[in-house]
Amino acid sequence: MSTKPMRQQVEEYIVELQDTIVSAFEKLDPNAGHFKRDSWIRPQGGRGQSCVFPPSSSDSDASSTSSILEKAGVNISVVHGDLPPAAIKQMRADHSSLPYDAERSLPFFAAGLSLVVHPRNPHAPTVHMNYRYFEVTDPNEVDAEGNSKILAWWFGGGSDLTPSYLYEEDAVHFHQTLKDACDGHSPILFPAFKKWCDEYFYIPHRKESRGVGGIFFDDLCDAPHKRLPGESEQPDPSRPSSLEDIFKFIKSTGNAFVPSYLPILEKRAKAESTEHERRWQLLRRGRYVEFNLVYDRGTKFGLATPGARIESILMSLPETARWEYMSEMGSEEGSREEVLLKVLRTPKEWV
Amino acid sequence: MSTKPMRQQVEEYIVELQDTIVSAFEKLDPNAGHFKRDSWIRPQGGRGQSCVFPPSSSDSDASSTSSILEKAGVNISVVHGDLPPAAIKQMRADHSSLPYDAERSLPFFAAGLSLVVHPRNPHAPTVHMNYRYFEVTDPNEVDAEGNSKILAWWFGGGSDLTPSYLYEEDAVHFHQTLKDACDGHSPILFPAFKKWCDEYFYIPHRKESRGVGGIFFDDLCDAPHKRLPGESEQPDPSRPSSLEDIFKFIKSTGNAFVPSYLPILEKRAKAESTEHERRWQLLRRGRYVEFNLVYDRGTKFGLATPGARIESILMSLPETARWEYMSEMGSEEGSREEVLLKVLRTPKEWV
Numbered sequence: 001m002s003t004k005p006m007r008q009q010v011e012e013y014i015v016e017l018q019d020t021i022v023s024a025f026e027k028l029d030p031n032a033g034h035f036k037r038d039s040w041i042r043p044q045g046g047r048g049q050s051c052v053f054p055p056s057s058s059d060s061d062a063s064s065t066s067s068i069l070e071k072a073g074v075n076i077s078v079v080h081g082d083l084p085p086a087a088i089k090q091m092r093a094d095h096s097s098l099p100y101d102a103e104r105s106l107p108f109f110a111a112g113l114s115l116v117v118h119p120r121n122p123h124a125p126t127v128h129m130n131y132r133y134f135e136v137t138d139p140n141e142v143d144a145e146g147n148s149k150i151l152a153w154w155f156g157g158g159s160d161l162t163p164s165y166l167y168e169e170d171a172v173h174f175h176q177t178l179k180d181a182c183d184g185h186s187p188i189l190f191p192a193f194k195k196w197c198d199e200y201f202y203i204p205h206r207k208e209s210r211g212v213g214g215i216f217f218d219d220l221c222d223a224p225h226k227r228l229p230g231e232s233e234q235p236d237p238s239r240p241s242s243l244e245d246i247f248k249f250i251k252s253t254g255n256a257f258v259p260s261y262l263p264i265l266e267k268r269a270k271a272e273s274t275e276h277e278r279r280w281q282l283l284r285r286g287r288y289v290e291f292n293l294v295y296d297r298g299t300k301f302g303l304a305t306p307g308a309r310i311e312s313i314l315m316s317l318p319e320t321a322r323w324e325y326m327s328e329m330g331s332e333e334g335s336r337e338e339v340l341l342k343v344l345r346t347p348k349e350w351v
Numbered sequence: 352m353s354t355k356p357m358r359q360q361v362e363e364y365i366v367e368l369q370d371t372i373v374s375a376f377e378k379l380d381p382n383a384g385h386f387k388r389d390s391w392i393r394p395q396g397g398r399g400q401s402c403v404f405p406p407s408s409s410d411s412d413a414s415s416t417s418s419i420l421e422k423a424g425v426n427i428s429v430v431h432g433d434l435p436p437a438a439i440k441q442m443r444a445d446h447s448s449l450p451y452d453a454e455r456s457l458p459f460f461a462a463g464l465s466l467v468v469h470p471r472n473p474h475a476p477t478v479h480m481n482y483r484y485f486e487v488t489d490p491n492e493v494d495a496e497g498n499s500k501i502l503a504w505w506f507g508g509g510s511d512l513t514p515s516y517l518y519e520e521d522a523v524h525f526h527q528t529l530k531d532a533c534d535g536h537s538p539i540l541f542p543a544f545k546k547w548c549d550e551y552f553y554i555p556h557r558k559e560s561r562g563v564g565g566i567f568f569d570d571l572c573d574a575p576h577k578r579l580p581g582e583s584e585q586p587d588p589s590r591p592s593s594l595e596d597i598f599k600f601i602k603s604t605g606n607a608f609v610p611s612y613l614p615i616l617e618k619r620a621k622a623e624s625t626e627h628e629r630r631w632q633l634l635r636r637g638r639y640v641e642f643n644l645v646y647d648r649g650t651k652f653g654l655a656t657p658g659a660r661i662e663s664i665l666m667s668l669p670e671t672a673r674w675e676y677m678s679e680m681g682s683e684e685g686s687r688e689e690v691l692l693k694v695l696r697t698p699k700e701w702v
Contacts, residue, residue, distance in 0.1 A: 036676075038677070050676070052676045056679075057630075057675045057678060059625070059626040059627040060626060071676075205654045205659075205661050206661070275410040275411060276410040279410050282671070286668070289640060289672070290644060293640070293641060293644040294644050294651075294654060300645075303555075308556075310556050310557070311676055311677050314674060315676055317674040319673060320633070320672070321640070321671070321673075322670060322672075323665060323670060324408045324670070325387075325422075325424060325662055325666055326403075328407070
């Protein structure tokens with residue numbers, strides 16, 4: 001059992017996971033050139049590395065390019081700073097161990113990996129993943145090794161798939177891989193986090209989901225969780241609830257990314273596609289932009305944070321998106337576009 | 352002097368203005384096909400007409416099309432309904448004549464024209480305009496002609512220009528035309544509304560304006576206006592403050608649209624352009640999407656309103672937008688892209 005502080009364990013893990021994932025994409029498309037590795041320092045405390053594709057853009061038309069990926073980013077960030085009283089007050093809803101004092105800020109630490117991959121082929125789905133660890137400490141209580149006392153900690157994250165054209169077997173494979181990763185820790189996790197994912201990635205003004213789902217969760221710690229069944233008094237004894245056990249669960253889901261997505265990408269990237277299918281893909285990318293800019297909490301929080309790294313936050317946006325007034329695409333009964341819309345309007349249990 | 356109720360006068364005016372504007376665009380590009388006229392009924396009360404270009408989209412690549420406009424919408428809507436107490440409470444900040452009762456909704460009437468035009472040529476600027484009239488009435492006090500007593504009324508609107516490449520003479524012409532329209536009513540209007548425009552169409556996370564400005568105002572009525580100088584006690588005697596006089600001002604600015612913009616469009620639509628310039632234009636369109644989805648009050652309000660007509664609200668979005676991670680475009684000193692960014696970072700007095 002490791003005796004390193006969790007913040008250090010998480011940092012080491014996400015550095016390694018970022019490298020594994022980026023290498024897997026680069027191996028899949030060796031002619032496409034490497035991701036650009038872009039390290040940055042946060043003046044207020046912390047650092048990060050963005051790995052982005054394409055490494056640079058040119059004036060030539062996007063359509064002339066033959067790479068598997070159109071736009072992708074795999075980011076890690078490890079930051080720390082002071083949490084103002086207003087933010088602490090809000091967090092107390094899920095973390096009652098936090099002391100609130102209107103005059104007192106508290107140090108926080110946050111480390112996470114987030115990725116969004118938009119492939120070029122309309123038959124290959126977009127994927128998103130994010131895992132993060134958050135810690136609030138007491139600056140006045142420091143142990144013999146110099147580590148501050150942890151007042152509250154939690155993990156959050158998830159992974160979800162956004163196809164333009166539905167391949168049921170892809171949705172099943174993606175969900176099954178995530179379910180297996182979750183079930184290795186407790187059977188209650190996957191059903192709860194799949195449901196949460198369907199609820200979170202929803203575009204109210206379009207009355208449709210962003211994609212076909214996956215898992216989503218936040219505030220997972222050693223306290224009862226309102227999203228998990230039967231946890232009004234204490235955590236379900238079957239599920240990971242200690243710092244170390246939840247971290248093991250996070251590693252299982254993070255490690256599931258490559259096997260959940262790369263086989264799908266490899267298969268669909270080679271498919272023939274038409275101008276019609278490309279147009280539909282770009283309309284769907286418009287919906288992705290709508291969700292991320294209007295509803296996504298992380299994006300909204302990031303854009304409103306002074307000094308935030310805007311380029312990392314908006315890395316999730318596609319290279320190209322399209323809007324048509326009253327587009328007829330998707331309305332033809334029995335069309336492949338309509339098949340997707342039906343599933344987005346009524347989320348499905350894939351496994 | 353007309354004795355028709357203002358709501359009827361406004362409706363007649365915007366119907367006529369919409370026709371004038373759409374005809375002017377159609378005349379400028381006779382080979383492009385007509386705008387699509389799309390009338391709609393609001394089940395909860397009211398109607399509207401969207402005039403949109405292109406009339407339909409096809410699978411063929413956007414680059415193969417030769418029309419002057421890429422995407423445009425000129426919408427009118429005339430709607431009525433009940434304003435819930437919470438909305439009335441908010442409005443009282445600017446309209447103290449409104450009675451507030453936590454139990455009581457009040458009838459409202461709203462009529463307006465809004466347009467967004469995205470031309471194809473990167474040298475031709477995008478333009479936006481919106482004029483609207485809002486009325487709250489007392490359902491219990493009805494006069495001999497059957498008209499409810501007006502408890503509060505106001506006009507709002509404006510017009511602004513968003514180029515991808517700066518032509519100073521275009522910015523000057525656009526502002527001069529608007530200034531002349533304003534100055535015919537009072538010299539205090541243009542300076543105040545130009546400033547408001549620069550403040551409103553600002554993208555905080557990019558630290559830049561959406562475009563090169565124009566005019567913007569709201570809540571213009573017979574009460575002192577906090578944006579107009581010296582109006583702490585009563586309206587400046589030089590400016591229009593009666594219902595009829597403000598409507599005359601609105602008509603002057605609405606009528607100024609065609610002369611403010613069409614000559615610019617006609618000139619720039621014929622310019623030669625490169626792939627490099629097209630790419631920059633699409634990046635700028637990405638910024639337009641960011642402003643409209645993240646900050647624009649009308650869009651945010653519309654998306655959050657149950658039963659709102661989403662296709663009309665999102666008509667403002669461009670056909671195509673582009674995002675690049677850490678794009679180098681605009682960073683080369685002395686480039687035409689940098690010239691635009693400089694002006695967007697420090698708004699300028701054009702006239």
